[in-house]
Amino acid sequence: MENTLGLEIIEVVEQAAIASSKWMGKGEKDIADQVAVEAMRERMNKIYMRGRIVIGEGERDNAPMLYIGEEVGICTQPNAEALCNPDELVEIDIAVDPCEGTNLVAYGQPGSMAVLAISEKGGLFAAPDFYMKKLAAPPAAKGKVDINKSATENLKILSECLERSIEELVIVVMKRERHNDLIKEIREAGARVALISDGDVGAAISCGFAGTNIHALMGIGAAPEGVISAAAMRALGGHFQGQLIYDPAVVKTGLIGENREANIDRLKSMNINDPDKVYDAHELASGKTVLFAACGITSGNLMNGVRFFNGGARTQSLVISNQSKTARFVDTIHMFGEPKTLQLN
């Protein structure tokens, strides 16, 4: 699966990032999202693959593009056998977030990116559009920190694993009312909290790299983003655990259905019979092959955002593979027509 796809998916996230970045700072989050979706879909449909969206922009009724269940790639066409070789006809599952951090793009804030994860059929957990309690941490703390433990206990473990004092740790938490107690506990334990408004995929993956000055992500974000983060962390060898949150009273938004009981029923209808199960990265991204790709829309910890110059643009992407055990940063100059100069920096 990996050889050609690894290259093609760079262009998929690059095209989504370029399209979305044209709307950076314009206060139009829906447009920034929509153009990224369209660009991602268009580029994916030029790939010789048989893909199915397992995490996308919602159910078919609500989303015209990249909806869950949508088939993408040349080898999904009725005459695919004439067009594609046997390898390309193997079904693959794809999780996408064409614009992760739509608010960040709309308001010109750092940390937005176009992201996707790929695995063989069944290799990515088809998470419902619920929330997820998440714990991400560096490889050195993998399997040692535990989402079932308190933040205070996990900070002690992190401090030992990373051989630094708790005071030196930086924990990313989304700035939400639901996290007020968590933030207080982290601060009282002595660690520092970096609050983010959006973009917990980038925050989770940042834990996988030393030098980002992010040592853990704690708290509740969206479940689909949790699966995408888990795919990256699985391929990187970092720690990621997620637990579905289905109770609107915990999330403190009205965005996840009527009530707790109805949500449990919905989970059952999806064959999720233990709604409180804690999943680790290998369960959320269980495939033999896991590929992750991201391209910065606005600059963040991991990648520069899209920078336009006269006649072109420069992008920075990250492709992580559990097979080749690589985290590859890709720096690309895109030529629109015939630029007079190619901007290096």
Ligand SMILES: O=C(COP(=O)(O)O)[C@@H](O)[C@H](O)[C@H](O)[C@H](O)COP(=O)(O)O
């Ligand atoms: O920031 C996020 C928004 O993603 P997108 O809609 O693709 O721009 C994600 O990183 C978060 O995981 C998540 O969606 C957020 O935590 C939702 O929480 P809330 O704003 O409280 O509903």
Ligand SMILES: [Mn+2]
């Ligand atoms: Mn998102």
Ligand SMILES: [Mn+2]
């Ligand atoms: Mn999005």
